[in-house]
Amino acid sequence: MKAPTETQIRAMTPEGRMTVRSRAAKLDTDVGRATVALIDGLGLPLSSGGMSLDDPVYREMQEIVWSARARQAALEAVANGQPALAGVDPILQEVMGSRYGRTAQGTMNAGSLVAEVMRHAGYEKDGEGPLPATCIARTAAMWKPTKALR
Numbered sequence: 357m358k359a360p361t362e363t364q365i366r367a368m369t370p371e372g373r374m375t376v377r378s379r380a381a382k383l384d385t386d387v388g389r390a391t392v393a394l395i396d397g398l399g400l401p402l403s404s405g406g407m408s409l410d411d412p413v414y415r416e417m418q419e420i421v422w423s424a425r426a427r428q429a430a431l432e433a434v435a436n437g438q439p440a441l442a443g444v445d446p447i448l449q450e451v452m453g454s455r456y457g458r459t460a461q462g463t464m465n466a467g468s469l470v471a472e473v474m475r476h477a478g479y480e481k482d483g484e485g486p487l488p489a490t491c492i493a494r495t496a497a498m499w500k501p502t503k504a505l506r
Contacts, residue, residue, distance in 0.1 A: 359387045365395055374402040374411075401460045413455050414465060420444075420451050421469040430470055431477065439485045439496035441470045449492060456492065463493035474499045 365373060373395055380391035395402075402411045420426055421444055429443030448456040448466055456462055471481070479499040487493050 359391050359394070362394065362398065365398060366400065370401040373400060374408065377402065377412075378410075399455055411460075413452075413460070413462070416452060417448060417456065417462070417466060418469055420448055421466065421473060423447075427473055427477070430473060434474075434479065434499045438498075439487060440474050440479075440499050441467055441493055441496035442487050442491060444470050445487060445491040445493050458492060466493060467496050471497060478502050 377395045380388040430440035433443030482498045482500040485498045
């Protein structure tokens with residue numbers, strides 16, 4: 357396998373990039389690793405309708421949201437009467453930079469991941485609320501402890 361150039365990667369459809377990346381990731385070669393690094397480094401979408409579950413950006417977001425730091429920030433935001441995402445959105449911005457945003461349903465995926473964390477922590481959805489102006493997402497789910505935690 358010959359490594360694609362940046363120009364070739366940019367010219368591909370998002371789905372084409374995902375196919376090339378997936379094939380390259382299965383290779384245990386320098387060319388495979390270089391191809392994955394090039395595609396990930398460009399930060400281009402790997403699907404047209406948003407992120408797939410194996411999109412590197414989605415996986416990075418998932419790791420961040422489930423980190424102890426982000427889980428604590430989500431719980432603190434809820435304790436302060438804000439959506440849990442209000443605590444996590446700034447961490448995503450800090451760690452991911454321009455890879456986190458509204459494109460490719462990034463903020464929607466962040467909200468879904470935070471929802472998983474909150475349900476796991478014993479909370480249930482309690483409407484929607486606005487996020488601070490410093491957040492990229494604009495609204496998110498509000499949370500309250502389930503009856504078992506009250």
